[in-house]
Amino acid sequence: MSPVNASGPFLRLSGLSLSFGAYKALHDLSLDIGEGEFFSLLGPSGCGKTTTLRLIAGFEAPDRGNIWLAGDDITTLPPNLRDTNTVFQSYALFPHMTVWENVAYPLRMKGVAKAEIATRVDDAIAKVNLGAFAERLPHEMSGGQRQRAALARAIVGRPKILLLDEPLGALDLKLREQMQHVLVDLQKSLGITFIYVTHDQGEALSMSDRIAVMSGGLIQQIGTPEEIYYRPANAFVADFIGKSNRISASPNPGDAASLRFGPVDIPRSRVAGRAQPSAVALRFEALDVQPEGRCDVTFDARIARVMFLGSVIEVVMESGGQMLTSHVPSRKGLALKVGDTVPAGLLFDDVVYLDD
Amino acid sequence: MTRSSEKLVKLVSSASPGLIYLWLLALVVAPNLVLFGTSFFKASAGLVTDEVTLRNYAAVFQSRTVLVLVMRTLVTAFVAAALASLVAYPLAFYVSRYMRGMKQVAVMLVVIPLWISLLMRVFAWRVILGENGAINSLLVTLGILSEPSDAFLYTRFAVVLTLAYMAIPYVFVSSFTALERVPESLLEASRDAGANRFQTFTNVVWPLSRQGLAIGFSLAFLLAVGDYVSPSMVGGLNGTMLGMVIASQFGMAGNWPLGAAQAVILMLAVALILAVIGYLGRSKGIIQAVDSGAGATLKRAATLRGRIGQILLKLAVTLPYLFLYAPLVVTLVFSFNDSRVQTFPLTGFTLQWYRELWTNTALIEAFQRTLFVAVLSTAAGTVIGVAFALILAYRVRAFGNVLQLALAVPVAIPGIVLGISLAIVAQFSGLPQGLPRVIVGHLSFVMPVIMLIVLTRLRALDPSFVEASLDLGATRMKTLLHVLLPMIRSAIIGGAMLGFTLSVDEVIVTLFLTGTEPTLPVYVWNQMRFGFTPSINAIFTLIGLISVAFVLCGLWVINRTNARTLRA
Numbered sequence: 075m076s077p078v079n080a081s082g083p084f085l086r087l088s089g090l091s092l093s094f095g096a097y098k099a100l101h102d103l104s105l106d107i108g109e110g111e112f113f114s115l116l117g118p119s120g121c122g123k124t125t126t127l128r129l130i131a132g133f134e135a136p137d138r139g140n141i142w143l144a145g146d147d148i149t150t151l152p153p154n155l156r157d158t159n160t161v162f163q164s165y166a167l168f169p170h171m172t173v174w175e176n177v178a179y180p181l182r183m184k185g186v187a188k189a190e191i192a193t194r195v196d197d198a199i200a201k202v203n204l205g206a207f208a209e210r211l212p213h214e215m216s217g218g219q220r221q222r223a224a225l226a227r228a229i230v231g232r233p234k235i236l237l238l239d240e241p242l243g244a245l246d247l248k249l250r251e252q253m254q255h256v257l258v259d260l261q262k263s264l265g266i267t268f269i270y271v272t273h274d275q276g277e278a279l280s281m282s283d284r285i286a287v288m289s290g291g292l293i294q295q296i297g298t299p300e301e302i303y304y305r306p307a308n309a310f311v312a313d314f315i316g317k318s319n320r321i322s323a324s325p326n327p328g329d330a331a332s333l334r335f336g337p338v339d340i341p342r343s344r345v346a347g348r349a350q351p352s353a354v355a356l357r358f359e360a361l362d363v364q365p366e367g368r369c370d371v372t373f374d375a376r377i378a379r380v381m382f383l384g385s386v387i388e389v390v391m392e393s394g395g396q397m398l399t400s401h402v403p404s405r406k407g408l409a410l411k412v413g414d415t416v417p418a419g420l421l422f423d424d425v426v427y428l429d430d
Numbered sequence: 431m432t433r434s435s436e437k438l439v440k441l442v443s444s445a446s447p448g449l450i451y452l453w454l455l456a457l458v459v460a461p462n463l464v465l466f467g468t469s470f471f472k473a474s475a476g477l478v479t480d481e482v483t484l485r486n487y488a489a490v491f492q493s494r495t496v497l498v499l500v501m502r503t504l505v506t507a508f509v510a511a512a513l514a515s516l517v518a519y520p521l522a523f524y525v526s527r528y529m530r531g532m533k534q535v536a537v538m539l540v541v542i543p544l545w546i547s548l549l550m551r552v553f554a555w556r557v558i559l560g561e562n563g564a565i566n567s568l569l570v571t572l573g574i575l576s577e578p579s580d581a582f583l584y585t586r587f588a589v590v591l592t593l594a595y596m597a598i599p600y601v602f603v604s605s606f607t608a609l610e611r612v613p614e615s616l617l618e619a620s621r622d623a624g625a626n627r628f629q630t631f632t633n634v635v636w637p638l639s640r641q642g643l644a645i646g647f648s649l650a651f652l653l654a655v656g657d658y659v660s661p662s663m664v665g666g667l668n669g670t671m672l673g674m675v676i677a678s679q680f681g682m683a684g685n686w687p688l689g690a691a692q693a694v695i696l697m698l699a700v701a702l703i704l705a706v707i708g709y710l711g712r713s714k715g716i717i718q719a720v721d722s723g724a725g726a727t728l729k730r731a732a733t734l735r736g737r738i739g740q741i742l743l744k745l746a747v748t749l750p751y752l753f754l755y756a757p758l759v760v761t762l763v764f765s766f767n768d769s770r771v772q773t774f775p776l777t778g779f780t781l782q783w784y785r786e787l788w789t790n791t792a793l794i795e796a797f798q799r800t801l802f803v804a805v806l807s808t809a810a811g812t813v814i815g816v817a818f819a820l821i822l823a824y825r826v827r828a829f830g831n832v833l834q835l836a837l838a839v840p841v842a843i844p845g846i847v848l849g850i851s852l853a854i855v856a857q858f859s860g861l862p863q864g865l866p867r868v869i870v871g872h873l874s875f876v877m878p879v880i881m882l883i884v885l886t887r888l889r890a891l892d893p894s895f896v897e898a899s900l901d902l903g904a905t906r907m908k909t910l911l912h913v914l915l916p917m918i919r920s921a922i923i924g925g926a927m928l929g930f931t932l933s934v935d936e937v938i939v940t941l942f943l944t945g946t947e948p949t950l951p952v953y954v955w956n957q958m959r960f961g962f963t964p965s966i967n968a969i970f971t972l973i974g975l976i977s978v979a980f981v982l983c984g985l986w987v988i989n990r991t992n993a994r995t996l997r998a
Contacts, residue, residue, distance in 0.1 A: 133618050153621040166619035169715035170637045179633070180623035213716040231624065 082145060084109035084267060085130070085235060090139035092125060099125040100291045103139070107269065107284075112261050114270045114278040117288035118314070123271045126288075127237050130269065132156045143234065154183070159233040161241045165224040167212040173199065173223045174208040180231040198230040199223075201260065218249045222256075229260070235267045242277060254281055275315050279303060287311050309428045312355035319356045319398050320428075336396030337373040344370075344422045351427035358401040360424035363389050364408060369419030376415050391418060446821040450833055453814070457874045458839050461851035468854055469690035476684035486691035496675070496692070503672040504699055506586060506661075507654035510593035511601075514650045517594070518601035519643050521750050523635070524743070526609040527617075540602045543754050545977035546761075548596060548935050549954050550970040552660045553772075554757030555592045557764065559583040559664065562773030564760065584666025592660045597650030598754065604649065608642020609635070611717055637713065644711020648704050655700055656844025659937055659955065672696055673846040673938075680850050680942065690854075693847045700844060758974065765967035772964070783968040790965055796953035797969065803865060803949055804933040807872035808880075812926045814873075815880030816918075820910070822881075823888040824896070838882060840874040845938035848875070853942040863945040871943045872933045879932065880925035887921035888914075 083106035090103040100122045107113045115123035128134045130141060132153030140149045148156055159180070167176050177198050181191045199208055202222035212220055221241060228236055238257075242250045258281050261268045272278050278285050279299040287294045287302060287310075295307040306312035313320070321335040332339045335354045345351060365372065375391035375398060382388075386401040389410060400418065402408060410416065472481040490496050518540075525536045543551065558564045559582035566578035582588060612635055620630040658673030665671070672692065679689025768778035787793065818837065822830050840848055852874060856867045895917065899909040915922075937951035944952055954966055 131618075131622055133621075152626075153618070154624045154626050158622070160619070160622045162615050162619055164613070164615050166613070166615035168616060168619070168634055169717045170713060171715070179620070179625075183620075183624040183629055211715045227619075227623065 083107065083142070084111075084144060085269075086140075086142040087126070087130070088140050088142070090126070090129060090136045090141070092129065092134060092136050098291055100129075100136070103291070103293060105286060105293065105296070107267060110265050110267055112258070112268045112270065112281055112283045114272060114282040114285045115288055116272055116275060116278040116285050116314075117294075118273055121288040122291040123273075123288050124239055125291075127160070127239055127269060127271045130235065131158055131160050131237050157234040158237055159228040159231055159235075160237040160239065161221075161224050161228045163239045163241065163243055165212075165220045167220055167223055167227070169212050172209050172211055173204060173215070173226075176212070176223060177227045177230050179227065184231065194230055198226040201229070202226045202256070217244050218253070221245060221253065225257075225260070229264060229266070232264075233266065235269060236261075238268060238270045240272055241270075242272075242274075250277075257281060279315075287314060289314070304426075306355065306426055309353070309355070312426055312428060317358045317399070317401075318426075319358070319361065320353055321356065321396060321398075322353045323351065336398070337375070337393040338371055338420070338425075340371075340422060340425065345427060351429060353428045355426040355428055356398075356420060357424065358388070358399050359386070360420055361398060361400040362419050363391075363400050363402050363410070364406075364416055365419035368421070370422045372417050372419035374415050375418045377410055377412050380410050380412060391416070393418070446817070446825055450818055450821060450826075450837070453818070453877075454833075454836055457852075457870075458836055461848075461855045461874075462839075462843075464854050464858065465690050465847070465851040466694060468687050469694050471687050473685045473687045478686055486687045487695075489688060490691055490695055496672075499670065499672050499675060500692075500695065500699065502586075502670075503655060503696070504703065506589055506669075506671060507593065507651050508703070510590045510654045511597055511647050511650035513590060513594035514597035514601045515605075515643060515647050517750050517753070518598045518646065519605045521747065522602050522605035522609055524747055526606055537603075537606060539751060540599050540754065542978055543758060544599050544935075545931055546758055546974045547951060547954070547970050549659065549663075549937055549951050549958070550761055550966070551596065551757045552592055552663050553954075553958060554760040555588070555595065556583060556664055557760050557772045558756060559588055559591075560773065564756075564774055567774040583664060584668065586665065586669050588664040588666075589661050589669035589671070592664050593654040593657065594650075595753065595757070596657075596660070597653055598750065600649045600653070601643070601646035604646030605639065605643045608639040608645075612638045613717065638717065641711045641713040644707050647711075648707055651703065651707075652700065652842065652844055655696070656846045656848070657938065658846055663958065673844070676846055676850065677941075680853065686854070689850060693850055697843060697847050704842075761967050761974070762971050764964060765971040767964070770964060772967075783964045784972075786963065786965045787968055787972075790963070793950075793953060793965060793969065796948050796950045799865065799947060800934055800950040803868050803872060804930050807869050807876050807933050808926055808930040810869075811873050811876035811880050811929050812922060815877045815925065815929075816884055816922060818877070819881045819884035819888055820914070822885055834882070834885065838878045841878050841882075849939040849942035852939065856943060863943075864947050865944075867943040867945075868940055868949065871939050872936060875939070876929035876933055880922070880929050883925035883928070884918055884921050887918045891917060 085107040087103060087105040090100050091098075092100045103122070103126065105126075115126055117123050125134065129136055132148070132151060135150060140147055142148065143157065167173075168179065171179065174195060177195045178191050181194060186194070196205075196208075199205055202225050204219060204222050204226060207215060207219055207223070210219075212223070215223070221244075224241070241257075242253050245253060254277060257268070257270075270278070270281065279302070282299055284296060284298055285302050286296045289310050295302060295311045297305070297307075302311065302315055306315060309320070312318050321338070324334040324336060331343075332341045333345060333351070334340075338354075340354075362369065363375075373393055375393035377389060378392050378397070379390040380387060381390075382404070383401075385404055387404050387408065387410070389400045389402060391398050391400065398418070468478060469486055470482055470484070472479045472483045472485065490500075521540070525533060529536055556563075560566070561578045561580055561583070563583070565582055566575065569575040570578060616634055616638070617630055620634045621627075625633060656673060658671060658677050661669050661671040662674050673696075676689045676692045676696070679685045679692065683689075763776065764772055765783055766779055766781070767776050768780040768782070769776075822834055826833060849871075852867075852871045856863075856870070861867050861870065891914075895913055896909055899913045900906070904912065935951060936949075937955055940949055940952055941955070948956060950969075957963065957966060
């Protein structure tokens with residue numbers, strides 16, 4: 075699962091730039107993706123993630139930069155000659171063909187023998203559990219069924235890379251969670267590299283081996299879901315992934331050995347690597363209310379709002395003029411009232427230091 | 431809203447499906463039944479007798495000349511429609527898929543010639559193809575021909591060329607609309623699945639757009655098969671078509687039943703051919719609304735070979751436009767030419783023909799009549815068309831599609847057949863000859879066109895708009911005024927503009943209904959046969975320029991409205 079194998083990276087994007095008129099969609103983007111990886115491009119709309127996917131698929135040509143797949147430069151190769159297949163956001167099923175005909179299409183175009191087409195199409199349709207719908211036309215099926223048909227069509231040709239453009243975006247929550255399992259299982263059983271574009275951090279975190287967080291046509295951070303979640307590289311990633319309190323640095327209280335962020339003093343010895351971070355980010359769940367275990371620092375806070383969210387309770391508190399939000403497990407069974415003053419605490423290891 | 435007007439609305443809406451049946455009876459059922467009936471009576475000395483006979487049909491099938499003529503008419507119309515399709519479909523494909531900023535302009539440029547009189551364009555072709563015409567002058571000047579050839583005008587080639595020329599805009603619009611509905615993502619999906627451009631076209635674009643082409647082809651075929659004006663102007667003896675023979679049965683030959691029998695046979699043959707085309711052009715599946723329409727095409731690396739290809743392609747795209755505008759340029763040029771004869775070379779510049787316009791009272795009166803007929807039939811057609819569309823969309827539960835099809839029949843039968851069937855009914859009904867008949871005749875095809883356009887828009891509307899309005903306490907009348915009409919306004923305006931254009935330019939049906947008071951196209955038609963004044967060039971140049979200005983203003987207004995809607 076390492077991004078670079080012995081003979082170089084499986085897919086290498088190097089220095090890709092693309093503008094549409096005055097609008098710069100990508101700036102000098104470089105990225106290596108390993109064979110068999112489940113890789114996600116995550117970011118808000120307009121961040122360049124779909125453009126990156128379309129460059130890999132061959133629907134756009136970069137202004138500058140190159141794309142290598144398994145050692146070959148495929149930058150100018152037209153999409154029909156690339157060993158990549160795409161699951162489109164709109165599914166893009168051919169409306170005049172049945173599911174079976176849709177799935178058979180890539181094999182027909184490659185000139186595969188009829189008998190082989192039949193077995194491979196049946197096999198692909200069975201893999202996505204659409205056996206009963208093979209003869210349906212796209213408009214005769216539900217969104218989830220269309221989605222699976224599009225998936226079958228994209229995997230039947232056994233591409234080197236499967237590109238998925240927000241494939242679950244149009245499905246309802248329950249179906250989306252179900253499809254996440256289907257996709258992960260499929261990827262493991264096929265062993266194909268998946269590149270998955272999404273704006274949904276939940277999808278990216280739960281399915282990916284690695285994630286590239288993008289914004290403004292630039293990669294903000296590449297890492298495993300855990301790295302992205304617990305060690306965001308900058309303020310953008312910290313804001314975009316999960317829910318965090320952002321606390322700006324306060325003027326130093328005169329104690330040269332520590333830094334102050336709102337109600338929290340952090341010894342300089344614990345601020346790794348940075349001379350003067352301008353702010354810190356603290357995950358909602360890293361801030362405990364009425365802590366029972368070990369804490370590096372505790373302070374008093376006044377409760378401003380309490381909201382029951384199911385598995386957690388969201389507590390909004392004020393301390394020293396700083397509003398802070400905490401997610402406390404509901405199972406802790408805290409009896410919290412607005413206006414009460416309660417102790418709150420955190421561990422220095424959970425604090426993320428931001429430069430900007 | 432007063433109580434009495436509420437009652438009126440209720441009354442009208444409860445009677446409304448009845449109004450549709452009344453219209454159908456008067457303008458669809460009666461003319462066709464009467465035409466059909468007439469074909470079974472014996473004619474004697476220019477009058478229809480009460481003797482029932484099959485002789486008229488026997489006469490058609492026993493006459494080799496007529497049978498040959500029927501075949502020739504169908505083949506000529508088919509070839510013309512095919513030729514128009516060969517030009518219009520690729521052009522529509524290019525404009526839809528490869529143009530962005532200039533797309534609207536490219537479409538408008540194809541449609542604008544429709545605003546210029548059909549007769550005028552046909553006449554211009556005569557000038558281009560004639561012995562002293564543009565082509566001969568050019569070929570002789572270039573030394574390709576030693577003397578002018580008569581091989582261009584008064585041939586079947588000239589008929590096919592002219593009919594194809596007239597059909598191109600219709601095939602283009604129909605194909606373009608279908609192509610625009612094919613989402614870009616489907617083309618990408620096909621390329622992604624390993625199909626090259628050609629395979630993508632044959633497997634995806636063609637199956638999804640051929641229905642649009644089939645509709646355009648059918649329109650072109652209908653226009654060509656029912657036309658007897660163009661063949662008689664550019665066809666000569668070799669280019670005679672059945673329509674001319676049928677028309678003469680109602681004119682000089684004076685044998686209505688025989689003409690009716692020929693018309694019925696023509697109509698049946700046309701129906702059969704259109705059914706086959708409809709079958710071949712059938713489509714499967716429904717394009718999902720979530721897909722976006724035609725959009726950006728693939729950005730390709732600019733190689734030298736690619737660039738040369740691009741230049742050749744652009745040249746190829748301009749050719750149909752040259753073809754479309756050549757007759758218009760001829761009209762424009764000759765409106766300033768200092769000669770009574772429409773031949774090359776040009777003799778000199780003059781404004782004489784424009785000055786003569788103001789003194790030619792017959793021409794000005796014909797022009798006024800045309801406007802009168804067009805305004806009245808468009809106004810009535812708009813009111814009735816919108817009402818019928820509303821009834822069909824919201825009131826009629828069962829057989830809505832059947833009613834819609836029945837109402838559209840006058841648009842779908844050859845012009846010559848519509849003309850004579852209306853003429854016979856008008857004769858029987860005692861409707862006064864002249865403008866009243868012309869107005870009713872124009873209504874029969876103007877109304878369905880407006881109705882169909884409005885109905886298409888209404889069917890595309892989210893029904894919750896109406897429900898929301900009713901839910902919020904608006905009466906049905908207020909819902910119509912404040913919610914529905916604003917949303918279908920552009921469809922109404924577009925339909926009315928199209929109806930107006932059709933009426934202004936109509937000559938085939940009008941010729942049968944008009945008496946001694948010709949409309950402008952009929953006046954021009956008579957002029958062209960019995961002596962021609964170049965003032966006609968001048969008036970059509972003026973009309974053409976005014977129409978283009980009108981269309982451009984319309985586009986500007988629509989764009990401005992769209993921009994405002996987007997901002998809001």
